[in-house]
Amino acid sequence: MQVADLYVRVSTDEQTKGYSPRSQEAVLRQYCQLRNITVRQVFVEDYTAKHFNRPEWRKIMIILRKQRNRTDLLLFTKWDRFSRNTSDAYQMIDVLKKLGVEPQAVEQPLDLTVPENKMMLAIYLTAPEIENDRRGLNTKAGIRQAKKEGRYMGKAPRGYINKAYEDGRRYITLHEPDATIMRWVFNEVGEGLYSSESIMKQANKKGLNIDKNTFLINLRNPVYCGKIRVAAHNDEPAYLVQGLHEPLISESLFYKVQDIMDGRSKILKGLAIATPKDLPLRNFIKCNRCPRMLTGSASKGKTTYRVYYHCRSSCGVRYRAEDVNNAFMDELTTFIPRPGYPELFVASIAEAYGNQHRAIKEESDELILQISTANKKVDAARELLILNELEPSEYRKIKEENSSIIARLEMRLNEVNVQKSTHVNIKKLAEMAVRALCELDKLYDISSIEAKRYLVGILFPDKITYAEGACRTLKLNRGAELIYLENKALRAQKKGQKPLKKSLPHTGSVAVRNSNHFVDELIELGSFSKILKA
Structure with a gap:
């Protein structure tokens, strides 16, 4: 008696809650019952078939390698449940054969020992791949046209939220309090007084809760000044169009921030927002032995703390903060x-x-x-x-x-x-x-x-x-x-x-x-x- 593992696949997590997975499993079990095939395990996948880097499929391959010769067949309803990538599918079929497992679609059965059936296999595998590619091209063309018309596509950046009209068309609109915080962020970066990292920390304290990579990506996003970027395609270069959404900041502020981030503007950057009251000159004083700027900290003495400006390197430069602060006051006069x-x-x-x-x-x-x-x-x-x-x-x-x-x-x-x-x-x-x-x-x-x-x-x-x-x-x-x-x-x-x-x-x-x-x-x-x- 042959032993089979059943493979059920849908593309998304939402589809696993529908009828398709149960319908596929029922068809496969009925097929095994009519042919007196023993069902060993059932694997249910909710992942794309464009490649084999799928969670359940990786589990199947681990089991098949560890338990060789315990499974004769790997059954699925149609070949597009197995794969929608022709070249990957042929390679995986060879791998399964070496493990002693025959893949088979019960609704599109093929005897792969017959050479002519390989032509039918190519049709079964290629047709879903072509369908996928065509759907992808149509989707990309639609997204590109929507961007040309000024609509933002995809998940809204921080400070905006995705919404939809009654006819289903999606749009983005300002979302508080993130919008106010992001406006503050752009204004602070545009001032050029503080480093972007220190501004990000302050923004997170205000409730933004954003990581550094996303923060820097958002600072580069022209959506905030009301523009939509249309990517380069074929002979058409990338360009910006006026968006339909409400801008958060002005164009001049956005490009000022870009100049600062690109180093085209001479600004006062790299300063921390939070500074101890005894160290107002921290990161403003040059070390006279190395290219670094002097930081500052307090060290505990026998009875009290003493505050110093010092270099982070091993050059050993260290000054009492009180002496430096007094000398700076004298210089101001x-x-x-x-x-x-x-x-x-x-x-x-x-x-x-x-x-x-x-x-x-x-x-x-x-x-x-x-x-x-x-x-x-x-x-x-x-x-x-x-x-x-x-x-x-x-x-x-x-x-x-x-x-x-x-x-x-x-x-x-x-x-x-x-x-x-x-x-x-x-x-x-x-x-x-x-x-x-x-x-x-x-x-x-x-x-x-x-x-x-x-x-x-x-x-x-x-x-x-x-x-x-x-x-x-x-x-x-x-x-x-x-x-x-x-x-x-x-x-x-x-x-x-x-x-x-x-x-x-x-x-x-x-x-x-x-x-x-x-x-x-x-x-x-x-x-x-x-x-x-x-």
Whole structure:
């Protein structure tokens, strides 16, 4: 009497709750009863047949290898229950034969010892594979078309939730409180003050509960600014379309975050949000023996704890936190403008920025020229493609690269055009900044730990060095630097000399960017007190 193992398979877990598994098992048992075949075990699978890396199938192979010659047949209803991959199916049939097991579909029986039956086997195996491939192509085409029309397909990213209309069409909409937290995340990363990892930890404390990999993927997702990415396909390059969903953030903020993550923006990054109150300068002080930044910690003495700034490496650099903090306070007092000069500083800055404002039009013209040049490159590549002088793959690469360049240039052009029509009260900003600098040491002394680190970050972008009991820095905030340069120049100026020529560096399109950064830095200098504790 022959012995058989029965194999029942459906594609999904939901189908196991339906009638199909019981129906297949009933057909197989009836087949065995009519032919006097003993049923040994029944295996029920809820997995795809595109490959044999299936949980139940792995269990079957382990049993068959351990218990050789105890099973004669492996029965299933149809060959598509066995496999929907022709090449894998032939290999598995050979493996089973070597184990002394004959696979057989009871509703599509074949005597595989007859050579001609191999042709029928190929038909039985190939037809389901073709059906699978066609269904897959149709599904992919439908998903691609839906994306082109601005619909988000797939599981909603954090901050959104999947919903469906009455007609079955799916869409995504904002989901609180995750949406508010993700908006906060983008704003914090865009500020450039803290590392993405420390921002992620704070977001998780707020209730986001996200892992690092998903967090970084979300920061790259254009869905948050209202865009849908359509992937490259055949000769069509990847591109972005306007989505139908509500954007969580602005496009300018999204691309600002991308620049920060790609390292295209010079920002203050790598700082931890949570810092002990006795270590406001942690990760701001350069080690003078190695390239690392000094961290900080407390060590227990006989009766109390002592706090130190120290290097993580084996170079041995270590300073008492109290000494470094006091030296930094002394250094701050040297940057306080001399009494009587704030009005002159404000007038100087206002005049310099006014002279520089014409550079906005120069950058606008330069951006238009760059966009035109990029479009001409794409047009030239298209001509070469038509003349068969350029491979399609090379053309796609050129078009994709230039499309990305054009998108960024157009975004920047829109910002510049907005600046043309925006009036900045530079005098008021300068007054705020100078007022803050006049009370620099006092403001720093009464600030919270967060405000202290914020001030250090915006005032000293190139970090601080500590040696021989004193703190030094090589580069200042651009707004503060101009004020202090003017301060020194005014001290050296003799009576009767002509006033100094006041202008910011002028190098075409760079000038407006410098001017815009300068204004941003003045705003930061003048408004950092907003994060002081009341």
